[in-house]
Amino acid sequence: MGDHMNEGYAAPAPGRGRALWDGARACFGLGLLGLLGLGWSLLAVPLYYLLPGRAGLALGRGVIRGGFRFYLSVLAGVGACRFDLAALDALAGQGPMIIAPNHPALIDAVLVLSRLPRLACIMKASILGSPVFGAGARLAGYIRNDDPRNMIHQAVAELQAGRQLLLFPESTRSTARPVGPIRGSTGLIAKQARVPVQTVLIETDSAFLTKGWPLSRCPRLPIHYRVRLGRRFDPPEDVHAFVGELGDYFNTALADACLPPFLGTTRDG
Numbered sequence: 001m002g003d004h005m006n007e008g009y010a011a012p013a014p015g016r017g018r019a020l021w022d023g024a025r026a027c028f029g030l031g032l033l034g035l036l037g038l039g040w041s042l043l044a045v046p047l048y049y050l051l052p053g054r055a056g057l058a059l060g061r062g063v064i065r066g067g068f069r070f071y072l073s074v075l076a077g078v079g080a081c082r083f084d085l086a087a088l089d090a091l092a093g094q095g096p097m098i099i100a101p102n103h104p105a106l107i108d109a110v111l112v113l114s115r116l117p118r119l120a121c122i123m124k125a126s127i128l129g130s131p132v133f134g135a136g137a138r139l140a141g142y143i144r145n146d147d148p149r150n151m152i153h154q155a156v157a158e159l160q161a162g163r164q165l166l167l168f169p170e171s172t173r174s175t176a177r178p179v180g181p182i183r184g185s186t187g188l189i190a191k192q193a194r195v196p197v198q199t200v201l202i203e204t205d206s207a208f209l210t211k212g213w214p215l216s217r218c219p220r221l222p223i224h225y226r227v228r229l230g231r232r233f234d235p236p237e238d239v240h241a242f243v244g245e246l247g248d249y250f251n252t253a254l255a256d257a258c259l260p261p262f263l264g265t266t267r268d269g
Helices: 002-010 016-050 053-077 086-091 108-113 134-139 148-160 185-193 239-253
Strands: 081-084 098-101 119-123 164-166 197-204 223-233
Touching: 016 053, 016 134, 053 081, 053 108, 053 119, 053 134, 086 223, 098 108, 098 185, 108 119, 108 164, 108 197, 108 223, 119 148, 148 164, 148 185, 185 197, 185 239, 197 239, 223 239
Parallel strands: 081 223, 098 164, 098 197, 119 164
Antiparallel strands: 197 223
16 A cells, blocks of 8 residues: 555646546535534533533543544545554554554544544643534543643543543654654653553655645645554653654654655644
8 A cells, every 4th residue: 555655645736627626625524524523512512511521521532433433434435535544443442551643644633533432632722722623522521731730640540540542742743754753741641550552653645734734735635544553662661761762663663654745834833
């Protein structure tokens, strides 16, 4: 698949008719995600106050997983994307761990959350505060990233309760290829919770929604996404050494992966 993905990325620009069709499908995909998020958030607001915490959390995470699976199936159905995510299914029945992917594009969290139940997620505070996704994310008990001490405390509690945690070690979309700087929070949470860190390798043949991609620019479709399971690290004793080891691993494991070039920075971080 890697060769096919690279060939697709290097292909010449499409004709005008193809470009219009690709643009229409890309806009449809972004619009559908927004509508699904807003619709669920409107329902999640009263449920947040009516349901007990544990019931709300289970419902919130279940709906997000099902909604994202539906969303990805629609993207595949209209020929906008092709997904190879089956590797994630092997993690569904396993115990608590940090699931740590690289982060090339905005869709990465959707890919992982669509496959795994009981999954907690550390999320940007701006998303938890947004009218489109905020209420649904709060009902699901997702964790804000703007208070490091509270973030670590909640993350450890989720893991000690037997759940899995989605955490991007770069904290934001990749600022370099194959990965940007690794933050220490992954190692610190794993050390305190005494859980392993399962790396996940995400590949794509398009720069769409990577750091620096302008929303006014239409991608060439279909976009391919492939997920592979990487190395599983034991709970670290030395967080600083672990951060270096994790960064080295990602750089080696993704050295020959299909990833688009880094385009630059954006104001949203």
